[in-house]
Amino acid sequence: MNQNPAIGHNQQPKMTARGVNVFYGQKQAIKDVSIDVSSDHVTAFIGPSGCGKSTFLRCLNRMNDTVDSARVEGRIELDSQDIYAAAMDVVQLRARVGMVFQKPNPFPKSIYENVAYGPRLHGLARNKADMDAIVESALRRAGLWDEVKDRLSESGTAMSGGQQQRLCIARAIAVDPEVILMDEPCSALDPIATARIEELIDELRGRYAIVIVTHNMQQAARVSQKTAFFHLGSLVEYDDTSTIFTNPRETRTKDYITGRYG
Amino acid sequence: MRLLIALILVLGLAGLAYLAGRARADRMALAAAGGGSRLGTIHSRPVHHGVYVAMLALAPALLVLLGWGVLGDRMVAGQVIATLPAAEQPATPNDRAALLNEVRGLVSGDLPKAFNPLAERLAPVYAAADANGDLLAGALAVALLCAGGAWGYSRLRPDFRARNRVERHVRTILLLTSVVAILTTFGIVLSLIFESIRFFQMVSPVEFLTGLQWSPQTALRADQVGASGAFGAVPLFWGTIFIGAIIAMAVAIPLGLMSAIYLTQYADPRLRRWLKPVLELLAGVPTVVYGFFAALTVAPLVRSFAVALGMTDASSDSALAAGLVMGIMIVPFVSSMADDALTAVPGAMRDGSLAMGATMSETVKKVMVPAALPGIIGGVLLAVSRAIGETMIVVMAAGLAANLTANPFSSVTTVTTQIVALLTGDQEFDSAKTLSAFALGLVLFVMTLILNIYALAVVKKYREAYE
Numbered sequence: 001m002n003q004n005p006a007i008g009h010n011q012q013p014k015m016t017a018r019g020v021n022v023f024y025g026q027k028q029a030i031k032d033v034s035i036d037v038s039s040d041h042v043t044a045f046i047g048p049s050g051c052g053k054s055t056f057l058r059c060l061n062r063m064n065d066t067v068d069s070a071r072v073e074g075r076i077e078l079d080s081q082d083i084y085a086a087a088m089d090v091v092q093l094r095a096r097v098g099m100v101f102q103k104p105n106p107f108p109k110s111i112y113e114n115v116a117y118g119p120r121l122h123g124l125a126r127n128k129a130d131m132d133a134i135v136e137s138a139l140r141r142a143g144l145w146d147e148v149k150d151r152l153s154e155s156g157t158a159m160s161g162g163q164q165q166r167l168c169i170a171r172a173i174a175v176d177p178e179v180i181l182m183d184e185p186c187s188a189l190d191p192i193a194t195a196r197i198e199e200l201i202d203e204l205r206g207r208y209a210i211v212i213v214t215h216n217m218q219q220a221a222r223v224s225q226k227t228a229f230f231h232l233g234s235l236v237e238y239d240d241t242s243t244i245f246t247n248p249r250e251t252r253t254k255d256y257i258t259g260r261y262g
Numbered sequence: 263m264r265l266l267i268a269l270i271l272v273l274g275l276a277g278l279a280y281l282a283g284r285a286r287a288d289r290m291a292l293a294a295a296g297g298g299s300r301l302g303t304i305h306s307r308p309v310h311h312g313v314y315v316a317m318l319a320l321a322p323a324l325l326v327l328l329g330w331g332v333l334g335d336r337m338v339a340g341q342v343i344a345t346l347p348a349a350e351q352p353a354t355p356n357d358r359a360a361l362l363n364e365v366r367g368l369v370s371g372d373l374p375k376a377f378n379p380l381a382e383r384l385a386p387v388y389a390a391a392d393a394n395g396d397l398l399a400g401a402l403a404v405a406l407l408c409a410g411g412a413w414g415y416s417r418l419r420p421d422f423r424a425r426n427r428v429e430r431h432v433r434t435i436l437l438l439t440s441v442v443a444i445l446t447t448f449g450i451v452l453s454l455i456f457e458s459i460r461f462f463q464m465v466s467p468v469e470f471l472t473g474l475q476w477s478p479q480t481a482l483r484a485d486q487v488g489a490s491g492a493f494g495a496v497p498l499f500w501g502t503i504f505i506g507a508i509i510a511m512a513v514a515i516p517l518g519l520m521s522a523i524y525l526t527q528y529a530d531p532r533l534r535r536w537l538k539p540v541l542e543l544l545a546g547v548p549t550v551v552y553g554f555f556a557a558l559t560v561a562p563l564v565r566s567f568a569v570a571l572g573m574t575d576a577s578s579d580s581a582l583a584a585g586l587v588m589g590i591m592i593v594p595f596v597s598s599m600a601d602d603a604l605t606a607v608p609g610a611m612r613d614g615s616l617a618m619g620a621t622m623s624e625t626v627k628k629v630m631v632p633a634a635l636p637g638i639i640g641g642v643l644l645a646v647s648r649a650i651g652e653t654m655i656v657v658m659a660a661g662l663a664a665n666l667t668a669n670p671f672s673s674v675t676t677v678t679t680q681i682v683a684l685l686t687g688d689q690e691f692d693s694a695k696t697l698s699a700f701a702l703g704l705v706l707f708v709m710t711l712i713l714n715i716y717a718l719a720v721v722k723k724y725r726e727a728y729e
Contacts, residue, residue, distance in 0.1 A: 107628075121624060
């Protein structure tokens with residue numbers, strides 16, 4: 001496992017993208033996006049629907065590979081390694097760059113098996129005791145342990161929406177990734193569950209590089225330190241969250257965050 | 263023939279009723295419009311008025327003709343017999359049926375001459391009564407048609423809601439048609455049950471369901487050899503399950519499931535677009551063609567394989583040959599049900615697993631198939647019920663020897679094969695041998711019914727799980 005650099009003093013970005021273009025068939029979804037994602041921040045991608053923020057997020061762990069018509073150009077690096085290079089093993093990449101989806105998608109298995117899924121795939125546990133420890137620590141970090149420790153064998157799909165989403169986060173961090181991508185993780189949740197997830201994101205900050213796509217500008221302001229504003233497939237502005245929300249350079253950003261459109 | 267003419271007449275008159283209703287509605291519309299827009303001046307369009315009048319005219323007339331077609335023969339027969347003096351009336355129902363058969367034969371001209379002189383005498387009476395009845399029924403039908411049509415015609419007003427009325431009647435007609443299929447099925451089941459009851463009066467159900475010896479030859483003469491008449495059906499049930507549920511499924515489940523996995527998860531959409539229909543074409547091959555294939559190609563291969571293994575007495579009919587071919591026949595059922603089940607698993611499951619760094623085959627094995635399992639099991643159960651009811655392949659390739667054996671190279675027989683053997687050729691319908699076919703049919707029906715109900719319940723429950 002790579003070591004996470006010390007919080008707050010890291011100059012080297014975890015992931016860098018340079019000149020990324022994404023096409024779905026003939027249609028260009030992402031236009032020349034360059035961005036750095038650092039380990040010690042939560043980075044938020046905001047923008048109106050269809051602006052390409054989710055598409056770009058899915059480039060970072062090559063989930064776009066599963067879409068037949070998708071084509072990615074440009075260079076994306078993880079720790080200075082080109083993730084689209086032939087030498088990059090996509091299975092390894094996805095173990096290092098975890099993902100949490102818009103709609104909670106626990107597998108129809110027990111809570112324990114959901115969390116143990118990744119570690120089993122990658123052979124992270126030598127024995128049952130090892131696995132128990134991994135599962136427990138992932139559930140603790142996801143703030144779910146106290147709620148589920150007595151019912152680990154129950155189905156993951158029987159929990160509430162917010163618990164399911166935290167289970168998915170636990171599942172993602174069980175393999176100890178370096179980056180966690182979150183694609184609108186709260187859009188299917190009620191405000192209380194949303195607050196719980198936001199707290200969790202804050203707790204996980206610094207341990208993992210976190211990138212969150214959100215529709216909700218208040219959410220971006222609450223959880224992130226860096227914010228990128230996407231519009232029509234282009235990265236319009238990328239800066240400290242406080243700057244974006246108080247003193248944006250671009251008028252388009254200003255119009256969007258003040259609710260003029262989107 | 264006369265009835266057919268009546269039917270054509272009735273349909274023609276109903277057509278006239280339609281035209282009349284329509285014409286009247288047209289006139290009402292014109293009068294109401296007074297030169298302005300036609301829309302909104304009469305409630306329903308002229309077509310609906312016409313259809314409404316035609317429906318009212320046609321329904322009672324058709325009912326009369328149908329009733330006469332079904333019951334007319336019996337009424338005429340009763341009438342004809344009643345003309346005989348009491349002394350000459352046939353004594354038993356059998357005599358009565360025989361006499362009437364001869365009479366009908368003479369009337370239709372199929373019989374040049376009758377054995378019973380009584381029939382010769384009754385034939386002209388019968389012909390007259392029949393013609394009379396047909397005429398009466400035809401007249402009644404036409405009268406009702408005119409009455410219904412006139413009543414409907416008289417109800418037409420500009421604000422009459424003919425459109426809604428017609429709609430309601432359409433619903434009734436659709437309901438009736440769906441009931442026909444259900445009632446027919448009920449009738450089949452009832453006839454099966456009645457014949458089975460006759461069989462079980464001769465052979466105890468316990469012997470039938472638990473006996474290990476199947477040898478339905480019953481003696482025609484008391485001194486006949488080898489006429490034991492044993493009706494223990496267990497070897498048949500075993501043969502059916504051995505071929506249909508064990509060997510065929512051992513072929514169909516892996517092939518069907520894996521091709522479904524390939525088609526849903528791996529195949530390029532363009533490839534899938536033509537590979538899937540080709541696979542489903544297998545379901546359109548007539549089973550008798552599979553039967554040829556089993557008997558002429560697979561069975562000899564299986565036999566020579568058995569001989570190569572050292573079984574010198576290998577039979578040319580074998581459970582394995584029939585089961586293998588039946589398995590191939592069932593593949594499209596399993597694969598199309600598994601295809602549906604896998605497609606219904608939310609894409610989020612697949613993405614979730616792939617995003618964890620699982621490969622495609624790990625994802626299929628650990629997430630997709632477990633999630634789709636209820637649907638797959640439902641499909642397999644439906645396939646089993648189809649396989650155990652399958653007849654042609656086993657008739658041609660499995661053999662007739664009722665062996666209770668687990669050796670796939672030996673000849674076994676199935677319920678359906680035995681039913682065919684029992685009911686082909688000249689049979690007497692009061693012998694236990696012939697009637698046993700109905701009992702076998704009943705057991706098979708109950709087996710497949712239970713399997714189907716269970717399979718549908720499994721599939722339904724699983725559909726609910728993902729909405």
